[in-house]
Amino acid sequence: MGEKVLMKGNEAIGEAAIRANCKAFFGYPITPQTEVAAYMAKKMPKIGRTFIQAESEVSAINMVYGAAGTGVRCMTSSSSPGISLKAEGISYIAGAELPCVIVNIVRGGPGLGSIQPAQSDYFQATKGGAHGDFNMPVFAPASIQEMVDLIQDAFDVADMYRTPCMIMGDGMLGQMMEPVEFKEKQARELPEKTWAANGLGGRTEHNVINSLYLEPELLEDHNTHLQKKYAAIKATEVRYELFNCESDCDLILVAYGTTSRICKNVIKMAEKEGIKLGLVRPITLWPFPVEAFENTIDKTKHGYLSVEMSCGQMVEDVRLVASGRKPVDFYGRSGGMVPDPTDILNKVRDIVGGAK
Structure with a gap:
């Protein structure tokens, strides 16, 4: 080191x-x-x-x-x-x-x-x-x-x-x-x-x-x-990270950059409630990591939640890759507002139906 x-x-x-x-x-x-x-x-x-x-x-x-x-x-x-x-x-x-x-x-x-x-x-x-x-x-x-x-x-x-x-x-x-x-x-x-x-x-x-x-x-x-x-x-040249996706998930978050770090905290918070979340983190936004979704689409019960500091942009690529096989939801903040982990978790609860 x-x-x-x-x-x-x-x-x-x-x-x-x-x-x-x-x-x-x-x-x-x-x-x-x-x-x-x-x-x-x-x-x-x-x-x-x-x-x-x-x-x-x-x-x-x-x-x-x-x-x-x-x-x-x-x-x-x-x-x-x-x-x-x-x-x-x-x-x-x-x-x-x-x-x-x-x-x-x-x-x-x-x-x-x-x-x-x-x-x-x-x-x-x-x-x-x-x-x-x-x-x-x-x-x-x-x-x-x-x-x-x-x-x-x-x-x-x-x-x-x-x-x-x-x-x-x-x-x-x-x-x-x-x-x-x-x-x-x-x-x-x-x-x-x-x-x-x-x-x-x-x-x-x-x-x-x-x-x-x-x-x-x-x-x-x-x-x-x-x-x-x-x-x-x-x-x-495609690069991505799969986090907590080794086994089946209730829902898989999709996020990049700073937002992905916030989502890793959400995963820990959800785990305490018995909700199993994973994360797909694109490292290359182009080329978009299609493989990451092919490797996880059968592991997510409720599909994907794209979390972004925007009004909804990457979510369109997630929907293209999912091709209707699983639902794709979106949570975003814009204008310089940073997503709060609690608000993301509330969105997760809405999708999966609360703690198991």
Whole structure:
């Protein structure tokens, strides 16, 4: 075991990115993720790496496009409205097949909303995030330690598949402090970046980074190529946790991020009343962990309860996977309100008919 350090979530993101060999960070301050940029502003120049506070979120994501095009590891971070401003650039990055990491520390919405934690960007993150036919892997950590670990994984997945990857945490994860350990991870074998626009390097022609295809046949071929890549990501990069699902359950909760931690407390509270609950915790929101539900659908008497800090977003994917085989209920809080374990348990009682 290495030494653990007490760190705020946003600062731990920055340190993890540096240790993952992030060479360039481009960002713009917005609560509740500003400490990511502040940490990188302090640390990156001291070790000979690039930090730029752009004049806007639009500029920041296009700087990421340029840096990623040269083959260096780079990232940006923002919070909900800032990610919306980056959306066009994210689509260009996906279309040009450029690896990068995008961090979204989600705040309440819609609009300017509030600086309180939320999970209401699920649709935006998992259903493409911008215009066109594309997806990007989305990792949803439930602790600062997991956030640190997933930063390395996100950079590796980005390089492996030439794709933007998102780390999506809520404002609570960004602002809270927990002990973290920066572990030495086994290096993943990654392909050489022979596509990068970084000089001739022995080639006879320069590489060109582009997402523009004027001929519809060529653009369709490109989309077909992207879809094959996304199918490969679905086959190999899905991650989830099953908690207390070893035996039959009265009901299985579905939650990610901070909400999943609350649900683990609900499971303990329900156990005292004789109610057996399990938990499916998606770690990748895209690809969605279909396998987790196939492995549990015969173990739940009353189906699933999706618990979210939103008005109901992930629940739609749970219903798609359940395909009518078991009921799917929803409990959510929004606008920065955090679900209370007692209120979740009351919802559970309503579904299962009280204590056994």
